[in-house]
Amino acid sequence: MNTIVSELSMNDLNSKFFDIIQNENNAEDAANFIFDSVCEDVTLGVLFEVHHGIKTGLTELLEGEKEDEEQFKIVNSPECDVFGFSILKKTPDANCSCPNCERPVSATRFAPHLEKCMGMGRNSSRIASRRIASNSREPTSYAGLPSDDEDDADWSGTLHSERRKRRMKSSNKRNSKIHKSNNGNHNSENNDGATYETMSANEKKNLLLQICGVVSEHTKKLCTRSTRCPQHSEEQRRALRNNVLEPSTPESQSMGLTADDAGSPPDSSPSSSCSSSSRKRDRHRAVPRTKNKREKLSPLNGRD
Amino acid sequence: MNDTGCLHLSNFKAAKGSSPYKIVHAFFVASTSYEARRYKATSCLCFSCGQPGPRLHSCLHCIYFACYGGHIQEHSKNKKHFLYVDLSYGNVFCAQCQDYIYDRELTDISRSNRVLEAKSLGISVPYTPWLPNGNEVMALKRLRKRRLISPHTTIGLRGLQNLGSTCFMNCIVQTLIHTPLLRDYFLGERHKCKTQGSGKCLVCEVSKLFQEFYSGAKTPLTLHRLLHLIWTHARHLAGYEQQDAHEFFIATLDVLHRHCMNGVEETEKKEKDRCNCIIDQIFTGGLQSDVVCTSCSGVSTTIDPFWDISLDVAGPGSLQACLERFTRAEHLGSAAKIKCSNCRAYRESTKQLTLETLPIVASFHLKRFEHSSQIDRKISAFVSFPAELDMTPFMSTHRRAVDAADNNNDPEGLFEDNRYSLFAVVNHLGSLDAGHYTAYVRQMKGSWFKCDDHMITRASLREVLDSEGYLLFYHKTVLEYECDVP
Numbered sequence: 109m110n111t112i113v114s115e116l117s118m119n120d121l122n123s124k125f126f127d128i129i130q131n132e133n134n135a136e137d138a139a140n141f142i143f144d145s146v147c148e149d150v151t152l153g154v155l156f157e158v159h160h161g162i163k164t165g166l167t168e169l170l171e172g173e174k175e176d177e178e179q180f181k182i183v184n185s186p187e188c189d190v191f192g193f194s195i196l197k198k199t200p201d202a203n204c205s206c207p208n209c210e211r212p213v214s215a216t217r218f219a220p221h222l223e224k225c226m227g228m229g230r231n232s233s234r235i236a237s238r239r240i241a242s243n244s245r246e247p248t249s250y251a252g253l254p255s256d257d258e259d260d261a262d263w264s265g266t267l268h269s270e271r272r273k274r275r276m277k278s279s280n281k282r283n284s285k286i287h288k289s290n291n292g293n294h295n296s297e298n299n300d301g302a303t304y305e306t307m308s309a310n311e312k313k314n315l316l317l318q319i320c321g322v323v324s325e326h327t328k329k330l331c332t333r334s335t336r337c338p339q340h341s342e343e344q345r346r347a348l349r350n351n352v353l354e355p356s357t358p359e360s361q362s363m364g365l366t367a368d369d370a371g372s373p374p375d376s377s378p379s380s381s382c383s384s385s386s387r388k389r390d391r392h393r394a395v396p397r398t399k400n401k402r403e404k405l406s407p408l409n410g411r412d
Numbered sequence: 413m414n415d416t417g418c419l420h421l422s423n424f425k426a427a428k429g430s431s432p433y434k435i436v437h438a439f440f441v442a443s444t445s446y447e448a449r450r451y452k453a454t455s456c457l458c459f460s461c462g463q464p465g466p467r468l469h470s471c472l473h474c475i476y477f478a479c480y481g482g483h484i485q486e487h488s489k490n491k492k493h494f495l496y497v498d499l500s501y502g503n504v505f506c507a508q509c510q511d512y513i514y515d516r517e518l519t520d521i522s523r524s525n526r527v528l529e530a531k532s533l534g535i536s537v538p539y540t541p542w543l544p545n546g547n548e549v550m551a552l553k554r555l556r557k558r559r560l561i562s563p564h565t566t567i568g569l570r571g572l573q574n575l576g577s578t579c580f581m582n583c584i585v586q587t588l589i590h591t592p593l594l595r596d597y598f599l600g601e602r603h604k605c606k607t608q609g610s611g612k613c614l615v616c617e618v619s620k621l622f623q624e625f626y627s628g629a630k631t632p633l634t635l636h637r638l639l640h641l642i643w644t645h646a647r648h649l650a651g652y653e654q655q656d657a658h659e660f661f662i663a664t665l666d667v668l669h670r671h672c673m674n675g676v677e678e679t680e681k682k683e684k685d686r687c688n689c690i691i692d693q694i695f696t697g698g699l700q701s702d703v704v705c706t707s708c709s710g711v712s713t714t715i716d717p718f719w720d721i722s723l724d725v726a727g728p729g730s731l732q733a734c735l736e737r738f739t740r741a742e743h744l745g746s747a748a749k750i751k752c753s754n755c756r757a758y759r760e761s762t763k764q765l766t767l768e769t770l771p772i773v774a775s776f777h778l779k780r781f782e783h784s785s786q787i788d789r790k791i792s793a794f795v796s797f798p799a800e801l802d803m804t805p806f807m808s809t810h811r812r813a814v815d816a817a818d819n820n821n822d823p824e825g826l827f828e829d830n831r832y833s834l835f836a837v838v839n840h841l842g843s844l845d846a847g848h849y850t851a852y853v854r855q856m857k858g859s860w861f862k863c864d865d866h867m868i869t870r871a872s873l874r875e876v877l878d879s880e881g882y883l884l885f886y887h888k889t890v891l892e893y894e895c896d897v898p
Contacts, residue, residue, distance in 0.1 A: 118450060118454060121454055149500055152501065156501050156503055156512070159512060163511070163513075163514060164413050164414050164415040166543070169552045169553065172555075172557060172558040173556045174557075174560060175560070177564070177565050179628070181564060182565060182566055182870070184870070189867045190569060190861065190868045190869060190870060191566055191569075191630040193866075193867075195867060195869070202573065202634055204634045206636070206640075207637050207640040208640060213636075215573050215575055215634045216574060216576060217575075218576060218636045219576035219639060220576045226643060
């Protein structure tokens with residue numbers, strides 16, 4: 109390195125500085141000098157950036173080719189939203205796969221479904237238990253029954269259409285039966301073949317875990333509502349179960365007596381530590397219970 | 413991209429390496445030490461005319477300082493020293509090419525010296541434009557199409573399907589997606605996740621959402637996975653019956669904050685017990701609480717982190733008035749005596765809350781829902797809120813100065829810029845039990861949209877400011893660069 113010839117000492121610099129600021133008249137000159145220097149520096153910075161971009165090709169590289177925006181243009185119309193969808197028309201419902209149970213669910217009913225599915229809401233235990241039950245047996249055993257269960261309305265998609273197909277099949281069957289019965293066989297049941305007589309003990313047991321099952325006096329059909337359907341009384345259900353399930357086997361007897369409890373096995377809710385019976389008691393107070401929980405757990409408590 | 417200098421520089425580097433440049437730069441361009449600054453202050457004058465400019469350069473061959481007014485050219489010609497360095501920015505001029513030339517190796521030296529300079533002075537690193545690395549250059553060459561955010565296209569906008577009373581979630585998601593700094597973070601793909609593709613990380617899910625919003629697709633999105641993740645990790649929300657957008661916002665931040673730990677880089681960044689994840693960087697501020705004993709005037713100060721500020725709406729008519737009241741000293745009264753550590757006795761005291769540090773996103777929650785044992789009701793009182801908000805009056809430093817009535821010397825706050833701009837407003841429409849949430853979001857400056865589940869429509873700023881307001885979101889207008897030296 110060469111020696112630097114015009115170097116001032118720090119002392120020189122300091123005394124020069126004090127000389128300058130001694131005189132108030134220099135203030136404006138000094139201010140202007142500083143302003144000009146800063147201004148020049150900043151301008152130079154922009155110039156270098158632009159020069160660098162052009163010379164190295166970076167600007168060209170970054171700019172690339174602008175995508176054609178025509179297809180993304182905002183629609184300006186009072187009848188449409190920005191995408192051009194009518195504000196009056198409802199969007200078509202889509203299906204989504206529930207991350208919890210992997211079943212297809214109608215998107216517009218997903219939140220209530222998930223609440224039940226995760227075992228958080230009012231109906232969770234019932235839904236969960238039904239799912240457990242349905243996993244443990246072949247799914248076709250009562251598929252012939254026309255489903256009128258309102259709780260299942262959020263099952264849709266493939267499952268739904270499958271069911272619909274089956275329903276159509278069964279109604280065909282029904283028609284053919286009506287024809288037959290017109291031929292004089294009035295005594296025959298018109299219940300799609302789904303009577304307790306035709307079922308095995310196991311099938312009956314499984315079915316009665318899931319549905320009310322009371323036989324209607326008018327239609328002779330099984331009630332397919334939930335095990336706590338309001339149409340029929342506990343007595344009716346108990347009587348039916350005692351009647352239908354062989355009273356001789358102790359297993360089925362207990363079944364008949366505790367059909368309601370059996371509807372909520374203890375492990376149905378993933379997070380619940382309550383026993384099934386305490387949950388049963390709580391069932392009708394589900395809303396205030398969650399409120400209490402909420403008060404205890406202020407959101408920020410969980411921060412760390 | 414061609415940033416490999418020129419033939420003449422290459423020859424020079426082959427002979428002498430890059431250290432001459434490194435030395436000149438570390439002393440006279442970015443002075444990386446006190447000693448270097450002394451050298452620069454005392455020696456950077458033109459050796460020919462003794463002037464500090466115009467535009468001083470240094471010869472790269474022999475460290476000869478001369479101005480661009482002719483003297484550096486003269487030196488170069490006479491000595492046949494063809495390369496010289498501009499002392500403001502450190503760019504090299506080649507007299508044979510007759511132009512400034514750019515060499516990646518020298519650029520990298522320059523950048524690391526700038527960081528050292530900032531560190532040595534204890535200031536933040538000055539802004540430098542982004543430079544792509546080798547892979548990024550390849551990607552930019554291969555993928556030439558550029559998607560731009562413009563006020564005339566739907567890029568960045570997306571409707572959200574209502575999943576059965578989930579408008580509270582949709583509003584919060586719209587707000588998060590339109591948070592400028594969060595957008596930069598996610599579109600920059602800064603979350604590198606250890607759980608990759610497991611579907612269990614909420615940060616990854618939000619990252620995917622950003623891609624969806626900017627994909628150009630127009631059909632509404634279904635946030636079923638997001639809802640499932642949040643309910644899984646914030647079980648206190650316990651189902652969709654509780655639809656408070658504010659509670660959901662805080663719960664979402666909490667889960668995001670916890671899942672940020674899944675990031676490859678995030679885990680070791682914890683310093684002084686303060687989390688440095690993107691959520692905390694953007695949303696966390698410090699709330700200072702001063703309790704003053706009325707007997708001895710002793711002050712007990714605590715600082716707590718906050719994500720949002722809940723404000724009473726009964727009474728004041730504007731957000732600023734709400735904040736003024738929030739930060740006012742309050743006499744705690746004789747019924748709430750606090751033990752003073754100074755007096756060693758229970759004393760009456762005053763309590764004052766102020767903002768010690770401001771978050772980048774200031775979130776205000778107007779307490780419109782009143783829950784008491786007797787009655788739950790909604791307060792629809794009008795509260796005006798501005799598009800631009802200066803938070804300075806509510807800062808701890810400022811309030812102290814005002815209350816001490818000596819605001820003539822407040823050097824601390826002099827250079828601080830605490831201006832905020834409104835970028836999202838969540839509104840609750842209807843009654844307490846049959847309500848609906850909608851959100852106004854700012855896509856870019858002056859471009860507002862109303863998000864009503866799947867329906868996105870244009871909105872005017874006037875419309876936004878005239879709305880009732882339940883949650884108000886402000887973004888810091890000017891961001892400072894942090895000095896991040898390894």
